[in-house]
Amino acid sequence: MTSQPTATNDSLDSARAHPASSKTDITVIGAGIVGLCTALALQRAGLRVSLLDASGAGAGASYGNAGLISTGSCIPISLPGMVWQVPRWLLDPSGPLALRPAYALQSFPWVWKWLRASAPSTVTRASAALNALHSCALSHYEDLLGADTYRRLIVQNGQLHIWSHNAKPGKADALVAQLRAQHGVRIAQVSGTELHNRMPELADHVSAGICFTDHANTVSPLALTQALLAQFEANGGQLQIRSIQKIEPARNGYRLWTSAGELHSDRVVVAAGAHSAELLRPLGVRIPLEFERGYHVELPQAGVTVPQPFIYKDKAVAVTPMANGLRFAGTVEIAGLRHPPDPRRVESILHTARELFPGIRTEGARSWFGLRPSTPDSVPVIDRAARYPGLYMACGHGHTGMTGAPMTGALIAQLVAGQTSGLNAADYALDRFA
């Protein structure tokens, strides 16, 4: 467990006293969940913070995710033995993984690093890093949002993982169980009967589950980002809608070339999600980020009982009851940045929805696709850029950015202040990929 960094009353008062001003101590690029939490943490440390986004708060992956705040999520995606499952997943049109053949060669260096990250020693290190980032997420959110907004937007009702009787045990199951036990993740077994009592319309083939009793979810990822933005603005901050085209070192800081003119900032945090790598590449800072494209389908009137979120492990699809309907989110598609969304992935999620709930109503279904910013070992890069004083990176949160964002903000604030933290900074450093 890590301790939550606290801002002193003085620094909070000083941050609140600063009106939106042209003088900025630090600029955060990206108003997704990571950029917003980072901007708030920096404000609380007493800095005048500028927040820039090409499209608005919560416009990227932070909009369409499954909303799970998985405090016990300490298992990276790449695990021992997974390589042997990849061909089966790729051959199944409704399976969890798709690879665009024309992009295969381009993605190979990342995929190779991803496969190598399945070594047990890397998995164990990544697991500790993820646990430190995720385990305190709820108390951080409550602190950032205030108790009332927290209660309106975040429900702590546990989270199920469920399987069909066709599911085969994974080669890494023993390691996964050991890591969860080591990090004190609380899990309760749930029988098939109990699952069907909780969700009477659930298909018979789903026969087992476990419940992560401490997990939570937001009922609206978009409302969560908007609430964080409202806090940022209440503290005197302002979000500017500008696309950053280039970051250039300048005297006493950085010149930012934007869609609406040039800006200067003493210090910069790049929290631009999946676009972070391309912003940093011209500076020679190379982050191994791949776009794990994900999709959701939201059913406004599904007509089935889902009292708490769950992940259907056979297909790696998350199902979350949200304010505007029942959201089915998942699939990993490796197809690059600019390839248009593939309607077959939406179909595959709808297929899974019907497989889970044969009577489900799909009228009015809304679909979405977005880019998970993913590193090979599932651990984000939260670091300063080695050759560029005052340039920081907060990106690569992959499948768990809604969970890891608050602690990421706290860690960046500590790096900027030159403080040491309860976290092992080396676990999130870019040079682990060197």
Ligand SMILES: Cc1cc2nc3c(=O)[nH]c(=O)nc-3n(C[C@H](O)[C@H](O)[C@H](O)COP(=O)(O)OP(=O)(O)OC[C@H]3O[C@@H](n4cnc5c(N)ncnc54)[C@H](O)[C@@H]3O)c2cc1C
């Ligand atoms: C289908 C799916 C389901 C998921 N489910 C969950 C879940 O249940 N729980 C969980 O914890 N995580 C989940 N995730 C992961 C989570 O959504 C991401 O890790 C997280 O949203 C990443 O946040 P971010 O702020 O880094 O990126 P983003 O939310 O993508 O934000 C990046 C921002 O940067 C801006 N930007 C980019 N380039 C520029 C530029 N040049 N100039 C200015 N602005 C720029 C964008 O406009 C965007 O607003 C899921 C992801 C997907 C796709």
